[in-house]
Amino acid sequence: MDFKEIQELLRLISKLELTEFKLKEGEFELSVRTKHFSSSKQGVAPVPVPAPVLPVAAVPAPSLVPPAPAPAEPGPAPAAPMPPAPKEAHEAPASDESQYLTIKSPIVGTFYRSPTPDKPAYVKVGDKIEAGAVVCIVEAMKLFNEIESDISGRIIKVLVDDAQPVEYDQVLYLVDPKG
Amino acid sequence: MQNRNTLFLGKVLLQFSDLPSTNEYATELLAKSKPIEGTVISAYYQFAGRGQIGSSWESTPGENLTISILLYPVFLEATRQFQLNKAIALGVRDFLASYIPQAPVYVKWPNDLYINSKKVGGILIQNALQKNTLQSSVVGIGLNINQATFSDAAPHATSLFLETGNVFDLSFLLHELCYFLEVRYLALKQGLDEGLDQDYLRYLYRFGQPSIFKRASGELFQGKICGISDIGRLLIDQEGFIEEFDLKEISFMNIR
Numbered sequence: 001m002d003f004k005e006i007q008e009l010l011r012l013i014s015k016l017e018l019t020e021f022k023l024k025e026g027e028f029e030l031s032v033r034t035k036h037f038s039s040s041k042q043g044v045a046p047v048p049v050p051a052p053v054l055p056v057a058a059v060p061a062p063s064l065v066p067p068a069p070a071p072a073e074p075g076p077a078p079a080a081p082m083p084p085a086p087k088e089a090h091e092a093p094a095s096d097e098s099q100y101l102t103i104k105s106p107i108v109g110t111f112y113r114s115p116t117p118d119k120p121a122y123v124k125v126g127d128k129i130e131a132g133a134v135v136c137i138v139e140a141m142k143l144f145n146e147i148e149s150d151i152s153g154r155i156i157k158v159l160v161d162d163a164q165p166v167e168y169d170q171v172l173y174l175v176d177p178k179g
Numbered sequence: 180m181q182n183r184n185t186l187f188l189g190k191v192l193l194q195f196s197d198l199p200s201t202n203e204y205a206t207e208l209l210a211k212s213k214p215i216e217g218t219v220i221s222a223y224y225q226f227a228g229r230g231q232i233g234s235s236w237e238s239t240p241g242e243n244l245t246i247s248i249l250l251y252p253v254f255l256e257a258t259r260q261f262q263l264n265k266a267i268a269l270g271v272r273d274f275l276a277s278y279i280p281q282a283p284v285y286v287k288w289p290n291d292l293y294i295n296s297k298k299v300g301g302i303l304i305q306n307a308l309q310k311n312t313l314q315s316s317v318v319g320i321g322l323n324i325n326q327a328t329f330s331d332a333a334p335h336a337t338s339l340f341l342e343t344g345n346v347f348d349l350s351f352l353l354h355e356l357c358y359f360l361e362v363r364y365l366a367l368k369q370g371l372d373e374g375l376d377q378d379y380l381r382y383l384y385r386f387g388q389p390s391i392f393k394r395a396s397g398e399l400f401q402g403k404i405c406g407i408s409d410i411g412r413l414l415i416d417q418e419g420f421i422e423e424f425d426l427k428e429i430s431f432m433n434i435r
Binding site for chain 2: 142
């Protein structure tokens with residue numbers, strides 16, 4: 001299994017929203033554990049979770065997509081026992097944020113908070129939005145997509161910086177439906 | 180000569196002497212009403228036409244086609260939107276090719292139109308998305324038709340006039356363009372993706388030819404375009420190693 005294949009595999013894993021994945025192919029072993037945000041209970045930021053990936057240590061967590069750093073050769077490393085899942089990097093005040101809904105990116109692309117650089121942002125923290133309101137643009141291959149909210153509420157948090165790449169299904173906004 | 184008939188595209192035509200941007204007008208129209216699908220907005224003079232974010236589109240009054248078309252491709256999932264781009268780019272290409280039998284007309288990835296390595300037009304698509312579906316699309320098309328001279332800022336621009344020596348009737352051409360676009364759009368709607376995929380590669384500028392590219396880092400490399408990914412990324416074969424590129428990660432070296 002080469003680096004490209006591993007990359008492809010990780011992408012697939014992240015797409016399928018698997019939480020755990022193990023593969024054995026001869027001497028080669030790969031196990032991936034990810035944390036996914038379920039739609040009901042939200043975490044905070046789309047932080048790449050330090051997935052315990054063995055033996056290809058340099059591969060990014062599946063929530064990230066290439067360009068990736070140069071891989072370590074997937075040598076016939078002994079199948080080490082899976083380390084315990086790392087402590088959550090973000091010890092979020094979960095009770096606070098679990099009540100919030102999310103607006104996610106429906107495509108891979110670049111996130112823009114305003115229609116053009118000289119115009120104000122579509123929405124900012126504290127704004128009240130109705131379903132159907134445009135909240136941002138995600139541009140992909142010269143196609144500009146105005147993302148409309150499918151929920152109503154108050155914007156609690158903006159999770160992506162302007163002009164940053166976003167992945168499919170990445171959370172863009174936290175919305176308080178009772179706001 | 181009579182125009183070819185269409186089913187829906189261009190049946191409603193809103194013609195303006197001048198507009199800042201036809202796409203902007205179309206977007207505003209959509210925000211306050213639901214115009215019928217295929218409505219075309221055309222400007223004799225578009226004085227603030229948009230290119231990509233931050234860039235502009237230069238056009239001399241009355242010499243070129245600057246239009247926007249309203250579509251409702253609700254049948255298309257958001258993740259498949261590059262198929263819409265293919266259909267539109269091919270429609271415009273077919274239209275141009277029908278006037279230039281002597282030179283091939285290409286689509287430069289993702290959606291510029293090229294004749295003899297010079298740019299003759301561009302496309303700018305703005306979609307509205309809710310959840311995972313496309314609600315509406317404003318398809319902006321700018322084509323150089325009768326323009327005879329270009330500023331030094333655009334040394335790689337050309338027009339239908341410069342390529343053929345003929346002066347064209349713009350309103351006649353507008354309806355012809357609608358016809359060619361409708362054929363490709365209906366193919367997309369019918370799910371005839373295979374034909375769109377094949378033709379997009381067939382008419383893709385520098386497909387399969389050794390070319391020099393530049394990475395965002397500035398590094399040059401040689402490779403051949405060998406395909407397009409599902410989401411529209413460019414696939415380049417570098418001696419058997421195939422790498423995928425996003426729009427901002429790569430530029431063509433032999434042309435602007």
